[in-house]
Amino acid sequence: NAGVTQTPKFQVLKTGQSMTLQCAQDMNHNSMYWYRQDPGMGLRLIYYSASEGTTDKGEVPNGYNVSRLNKREFSLRLESAAPSQTSVYFCASRGISGTFTEAFFGQGTRLTVV
Amino acid sequence: GQQLNQSPQSMFIQEGEDVSMNCTSSSIFNTWLWYKQDPGEGPVLLIALYKAGELTSNGRLTAQFGITRKDSFLNISASIPSDVGIYFCAGQLGGGGADGLTFGKGTHLIIQP
Numbered sequence: 001n002a003g004v005t006q007t008p009k010f011q012v013l014k015t016g017q018s019m020t021l022q023c024a025q026d027m028n029h030n031s032m033y034w035y036r037q038d039p040g041m042g043l044r045l046i047y048y049s050a051s052e053g054t055t056d057k058g059e060v061p062n063g064y065n066v067s068r069l070n071k072r073e074f075s076l077r078l079e080s081a082a083p084s085q086t087s088v089y090f091c092a093s094r095g096i097s098g099t100f101t102e103a104f105f106g107q108g109t110r111l112t113v114v
Numbered sequence: 115g116q117q118l119n120q121s122p123q124s125m126f127i128q129e130g131e132d133v134s135m136n137c138t139s140s141s142i143f144n145t146w147l148w149y150k151q152d153p154g155e156g157p158v159l160l161i162a163l164y165k166a167g168e169l170t171s172n173g174r175l176t177a178q179f180g181i182t183r184k185d186s187f188l189n190i191s192a193s194i195p196s197d198v199g200i201y202f203c204a205g206q207l208g209g210g211g212a213d214g215l216t217f218g219k220g221t222h223l224i225i226q227p
Contacts, residue, residue: 033214033215040123040219041219042118042120042202042217042218042219042220043157043202043217044217045214045215048214090156092156102159103159103215105156105158106156107154107155107156108154108155108156
């Protein structure tokens with residue numbers, strides 16, 4: 001009953017370092033998403049992947065890259081971390097069928113860039 | 115892009131009181147959703163609304179999809195301590211599409227003993 005699993009849960013980076021946030025879902029969902037959550041800003045979409053092999057930019061894609069490795073996994077990469085990327089990052093997934101399907105969220109990755 | 119205005123930003127209420135929050139949008143959405151986020155957790159779906167005018171209940175929660183498709187409200191009746199958290203509205207343009215959800219900035223619900 002895992003749902004959406006994100007790793008790591010916490011991370012501290014120095015400015016300029018790189019890292020990859022991992023996300024995996026076991027619900028056979030087609031679509032996967034990366035959001036960031038900042039105080040007072042709600043959740044903002046960084047990138048999404050409608051299906052395996054496709055990715056699209058969301059509202060705030062600058063400074064990030066993504067890879068849809070397979071149907072299960074969608075990773076988010078910070079090539080050169082900046083303090084402005086300090087945030088809580090959420091991965092989500094949705095199946096596509098019928099009129100609507102619920103988006104399930106992971107527990108988040110809390111990233112601090114110093 | 116689309117923007118959702120969610121209000122109020124925070125609510126301080128007594129246990130047992132009813133709660134009301136709402137979202138308005140500059141754009142039409144085809145689906146309205148209400149999520150709750152507990153500290154240290156990801157958002158969890160409370161109610162999904164698919165049609166303009168639809169009124170849906172989930173226990174003590176009731177939500178409505180505005181007739182103009184540009185707004186929605188969420189009511190919580192007889193609040194209890196576990197209702198504390200951040201409530202987000204979210205809108206989706208596509209019916210079954212892959213586009214991401216647009217979120218409001220959240221309503222912090224705080225229940226005073």
